[in-house]
Amino acid sequence: MTSERITRKLSGEFGIGIAFILEFALFAFASPYFFTPDNLLNVSLQASITAIIAAGMTFVILTGGIDLSVGSLVAFAGIAATSLLKTGLPPAAGFAVAILTGLAIGALSGAFAGFCVTRFHIAPFIVTLATMTIWRGAAFVWTDGRPVWELPEGFAFLGTGRILAVPVPTIIMVLTFLASHVILTRTRFGRYVYAVGGNIEAARLAGIRTGRVLLKVYVLSGTLAALSGILLASRMNSGQPNAGVAYELDVIAAVVVGGTSLSGGAGSIVGTFIGAMLIAVLRNGLNLLNVNSYVQQVIVGVVILLAVMLDQLRRKRS
Amino acid sequence: MEPLLAMKGITKRYPGVLALNGVDFTLQAGEVNCLVGENGAGKSTLIKVLSGAVIRDAGSVRIEGNGVDLASPADAQRLGIGVIYQDFKLVPALSVAENILLGTEPVVGRTPFIDRKGMDEKASAALALLGEEIDTRSPVGRLSVAKQQMVEIAKALSRNVRILAMDEPTAPLTERETANLFKVIRSLKARGVGIIYISHRLEEIFEVGDRVTVLRDGTFVHACAITEIDRRGLIRKMVGRELENEYPRVTLRRGTEILRIEDLSSDRVSHVSLTLFRGEILGLAGLVGAGRSELARLVFGADRRTGGRIILDGKEIAPESPHEAIREGIGLLTEDRNRYGLIMQMSIRENITLSSLRAMLTGPFLDRRKEETAARKLSDDLRIKAPGTDVIVENLSGGNRQKVVLARWLNTQARVLIFDEPTAGIDVGVKYEIYTLINRLAGEGIGVIVISSDLPELLGICHRVAVMCDGELTGIVEGTEATQETVMTYAHKNRR
Numbered sequence: 001m002t003s004e005r006i007t008r009k010l011s012g013e014f015g016i017g018i019a020f021i022l023e024f025a026l027f028a029f030a031s032p033y034f035f036t037p038d039n040l041l042n043v044s045l046q047a048s049i050t051a052i053i054a055a056g057m058t059f060v061i062l063t064g065g066i067d068l069s070v071g072s073l074v075a076f077a078g079i080a081a082t083s084l085l086k087t088g089l090p091p092a093a094g095f096a097v098a099i100l101t102g103l104a105i106g107a108l109s110g111a112f113a114g115f116c117v118t119r120f121h122i123a124p125f126i127v128t129l130a131t132m133t134i135w136r137g138a139a140f141v142w143t144d145g146r147p148v149w150e151l152p153e154g155f156a157f158l159g160t161g162r163i164l165a166v167p168v169p170t171i172i173m174v175l176t177f178l179a180s181h182v183i184l185t186r187t188r189f190g191r192y193v194y195a196v197g198g199n200i201e202a203a204r205l206a207g208i209r210t211g212r213v214l215l216k217v218y219v220l221s222g223t224l225a226a227l228s229g230i231l232l233a234s235r236m237n238s239g240q241p242n243a244g245v246a247y248e249l250d251v252i253a254a255v256v257v258g259g260t261s262l263s264g265g266a267g268s269i270v271g272t273f274i275g276a277m278l279i280a281v282l283r284n285g286l287n288l289l290n291v292n293s294y295v296q297q298v299i300v301g302v303v304i305l306l307a308v309m310l311d312q313l314r315r316k317r318s
Numbered sequence: 319m320e321p322l323l324a325m326k327g328i329t330k331r332y333p334g335v336l337a338l339n340g341v342d343f344t345l346q347a348g349e350v351n352c353l354v355g356e357n358g359a360g361k362s363t364l365i366k367v368l369s370g371a372v373i374r375d376a377g378s379v380r381i382e383g384n385g386v387d388l389a390s391p392a393d394a395q396r397l398g399i400g401v402i403y404q405d406f407k408l409v410p411a412l413s414v415a416e417n418i419l420l421g422t423e424p425v426v427g428r429t430p431f432i433d434r435k436g437m438d439e440k441a442s443a444a445l446a447l448l449g450e451e452i453d454t455r456s457p458v459g460r461l462s463v464a465k466q467q468m469v470e471i472a473k474a475l476s477r478n479v480r481i482l483a484m485d486e487p488t489a490p491l492t493e494r495e496t497a498n499l500f501k502v503i504r505s506l507k508a509r510g511v512g513i514i515y516i517s518h519r520l521e522e523i524f525e526v527g528d529r530v531t532v533l534r535d536g537t538f539v540h541a542c543a544i545t546e547i548d549r550r551g552l553i554r555k556m557v558g559r560e561l562e563n564e565y566p567r568v569t570l571r572r573g574t575e576i577l578r579i580e581d582l583s584s585d586r587v588s589h590v591s592l593t594l595f596r597g598e599i600l601g602l603a604g605l606v607g608a609g610r611s612e613l614a615r616l617v618f619g620a621d622r623r624t625g626g627r628i629i630l631d632g633k634e635i636a637p638e639s640p641h642e643a644i645r646e647g648i649g650l651l652t653e654d655r656n657r658y659g660l661i662m663q664m665s666i667r668e669n670i671t672l673s674s675l676r677a678m679l680t681g682p683f684l685d686r687r688k689e690e691t692a693a694r695k696l697s698d699d700l701r702i703k704a705p706g707t708d709v710i711v712e713n714l715s716g717g718n719r720q721k722v723v724l725a726r727w728l729n730t731q732a733r734v735l736i737f738d739e740p741t742a743g744i745d746v747g748v749k750y751e752i753y754t755l756i757n758r759l760a761g762e763g764i765g766v767i768v769i770s771s772d773l774p775e776l777l778g779i780c781h782r783v784a785v786m787c788d789g790e791l792t793g794i795v796e797g798t799e800a801t802q803e804t805v806m807t808y809a810h811k812n813r814r
Binding site: 182186187188191194195198199201202203204205206207208209265266 | 618620639640641643644645650652657658659660661662663664668672673675676679682683684726730
């Protein structure tokens with residue numbers, strides 16, 4: 001590894017990494033309960049739902065796009081999965097059908113958005129703003145605005161269960177991030193994502209099928225949003241039509257705080273992970289310090305702004 | 319008398335690079351001083367220092383004998399310094415008048431409302447000085463590049479510019495537009511404006527320049543009246559050594575047919591038929607807008623075809639996308655490498671392997687070692703000047719960037735390579751390297767097509783030159799018979 005490569009690596013996530021460590025130290029110092037295994041696992045559990053979506057969102061934002069539909073997909077996929085659980089199929093088959101259908105809905109929604117973006121050249125912001133509204137409405141239409149209750153035994157395990165004391169959503173989150181990181185850094189598709197975000201016309205003329213790349217990132221984002229929706233439904237042991245409201249904003253915040261550029265072409269999964277954790281730790285720490293939840297909102301907003309400002313300064317200097 | 323502009327000992331250091339090292343530059347009122355040098359010589363940095371976009375680390379700047387600070391672009395503007403950049407700083411959606419008077423709009427009396435009539439008058443007056451009649455109300459985005467350039471100059475004039483720097487102003491212009499620009503430059507001179515003229519086209523420097531200042535590797539090398547130096551001498555000063563020839567000797571080993579296009583058409587190209595042989599370098603000449611790039615893009619599958627056939631190595635192909643064309647063995651080095659060639663934020667290595675990642679896999683994963691080996695070999699081979707293949711291409715000079723794109727295509731299994739303006743904006747030394755490389759590729763049996771607006775270049779390196787005009791192929795000239803005159807006759811064939 002040449003020194004240039006090391007500095008490049010470091011400069012990518014270095015600033016945010018330092019900020020994260022500082023924040024960690026600060027809370028560990030301020031609250032005796034913060035730095036305990038119980039609490040840290042709890043933080044990871046709380047972060048998992050949005051963090052999983054943020055992994056997919058990173059791909060989308062790296063191409064220079066955006067996916068606003070993820071929050072609504074959380075609700076709709078959750079409703080779809082929970083409703084299917086109540087069809088009376090035997091548990092094993094029922095679970096499989098429910099979960100796979102939920103994921104498929106996410107994938108299809110993403111494919112539809114990707115199709116609109118690539119074929120009709122509609123701005124991703126607009127396309128996903130539309131699908132966001134559609135899925136939220138559909139979730140309410142399907143359930144008539146009421147939650148889906150009385151789910152079969154065992155479904156709650158996905159969201160509330162633990163394996164060797166580690167929450168299942170945490171495990172799924174870690175696996176998602178590991179896989180995303182490998183895909184982004186070690187596969188052709190990952191390289192193409194950066195190329196498309198960096199200069200889509202140059203990428204096309206270099207022989208990259210840019211339409212396919214775009215389609216895939218939206219499918220990935222939709223699928224991971226649906227996965228989160230199923231986990232959330234399991235955790236609440238119900239399908240809620242108003243689940244995941246405004247999640248898209250938390251997710252985008254995590255990605256951006258993690259140093260991924262909204263104009264595409266630059267960023268990383270590692271950065272997004274740290275970004276998601278930084279925000280989750282902040283919320284958790286403020287809770288432990290009994291900071292009023294309204295004040296918390298203000299502080300989180302300020303921290304997001306500071307993180308992005310620092311990142312801009314660093315970019316300018318290099 | 320004090321010179322209009324005297325820059326002394328200008329030094330600018332970037333991390334790891336000394337961009338300017340004690341450079342002196344003098345400009346008299348009413349003269350054109352041409353600033354020449356290879357890419358990376360420091361011309362652009364010097365202009366940026368002058369325009370206040372970059373703050374010098376050391377050195378003094380005097381205007382008519384008075385020391386000035388130049389701490390910001392606003393400073394420079396106040397002092398009457400204007401710069402016409404290659405990419406214009408115009409707002410496409412705003413009208414001509416709005417652009418010319420941007421930030422200096424006249425108002426009605428003491429109200430905050432813009433005096434639209436006054437604006438049109440002022441804008442027209444500025445354009446009239448250039449002998450231009452452009453509708454001041456039409457949006458700038460609808461004007462031709464040449465007209466936009468005139469708007470830029472008018473904008474500078476309306477700000478009482480005394481020192482005007484022009485960075486490669488003729489690069490996007492046709493011959494006629496260039497002639498018009500020179501006329502304008504002469505009239506500006508007559509008005510006492512001092513002009514700093516940057517161009518890679520040496521003919522222009524001898525045509526329009528009064529003095530010439532040569533920079534090399536960030537240092538001042540030479541300054542003299544244009545009459546005291548010839549082309550050869552100027553190149554020697556720029557390169558720092560004697561260049562034997564501007565073009566390498568080409569020997570034709572024409573093989574069998576590799577590419578044949580029949581009746582190829584699109585909305586910009588009509589019924590072009592052409593044959594290319596293995597080992598041949600075929601030039602494609604014509605005026606800007608003649609359809610040369612469009613023809614190349616058709617063969618490459620980048621644009622939609624409306625008719626015709628492409629036969630590669632005896633087999634008909636119908637590439638619907640660059641992806642398919644590359645798979646068939648066709649490569650296109652696009653014009654404007656920054657816009658259509660490179661992914662700026664990516665490293666040299668990533669840019670080189672971008673079109674050949676399939677060969678860089680081990681299992682489903684990219685193999686860094688394979689990538690590094692390929693990129694290292696090509697960057698050594700092409701002598702890309704960088705500390706390593708991890709350097710981001712944005713930090714490279716124009717010549718090195720072009721070599722990176724070249725390397726990308728060399729890493730594919732191309733049987734036909736099309737080069738669109740491969741030496742645009744590239745300095746003399748690197749040009750020679752690129753010609754040599756093109757020669758070598760032809761020698762290896764690849765069919766090469768070169769598109770260039772630099773006619774002496776085409777005649778210097780090609781075996782045959784095909785000429786286009788208004789989307790049609792108007793003639794093919796064998797290398798031995800090709801002269802500028804015959805080619806230009808064909809290039810104007812369809813014109814009234």
